[in-house]
Amino acid sequence: xxxxxxxxxxxxxxxxxxxxxxxxxxxxxxxxxxxxxxxxxxxxxxxxxxxxxxxxxxxxxxxxxxxxxxxxxxxxxxxxxxxxxxxxxxxxxxxxxxxxxxxxxxxxxxxxxxxxxxxxxxxxxxxxxxxxxxxxxxxxxxxxxxxxxxxxxxxxxxxxxxxxxxx
Numbered sequence: 001x002x003x004x005x006x007x008x009x010x011x012x013x014x015x016x017x018x019x020x021x022x023x024x025x026x027x028x029x030x031x032x033x034x035x036x037x038x039x040x041x042x043x044x045x046x047x048x049x050x051x052x053x054x055x056x057x058x059x060x061x062x063x064x065x066x067x068x069x070x071x072x073x074x075x076x077x078x079x080x081x082x083x084x085x086x087x088x089x090x091x092x093x094x095x096x097x098x099x100x101x102x103x104x105x106x107x108x109x110x111x112x113x114x115x116x117x118x119x120x121x122x123x124x125x126x127x128x129x130x131x132x133x134x135x136x137x138x139x140x141x142x143x144x145x146x147x148x149x150x151x152x153x154x155x156x157x158x159x160x161x162x163x164x165x166x167x
Contacts, residue, residue, distance in 0.1 A: 037074030041077045044078070114143035
């Protein structure tokens with residue numbers, strides 16, 4: 001709902017001030033290579049990854065190949081949210097696949113937004129990438145257990161309790 005030109009200018013402004021950029025291009029559109037080059041975090045789902053790279057993303061090797069193309073364009077870290085399949089992460093040093101938390105879904109409307117909020121807030125607190133991904137996945141898992149968008153977003157207390165009850 002924000003004009004693309006505004007987004008691109010905001011990213012360039014952030015870079016000029018050495019502010020790391022996390023981009024979730026939803027709905028996905030054609031992203032100029034000069035915007036991709038230098039993105040700290042690009043968070044997508046499988047269909048968005050496919051649309052952006054024009055490649056299939058139905059299997060893990062296909063996901064890896066499409067994500068590697070984004071790395072070759074200068075994205076530093078690709079994060080793929082995969083619903084009940086969990087999360088896929090790729091950077092130049094390697095990859096990680098984290099399993100999803102098992103919950104009873106009610107409404108998936110805000111799952112991606114919850115993931116991004118949990119992930120970003122963890123990064124700001126200085127946790128490692130794997131822990132930040134786990135927190136993002138927990139926030140997304142909790143969000144799908146409630147109806148609605150804003151009403152389904154978990155509180156910090158709910159998130160801490162949920163993570164504390166996991167093995």
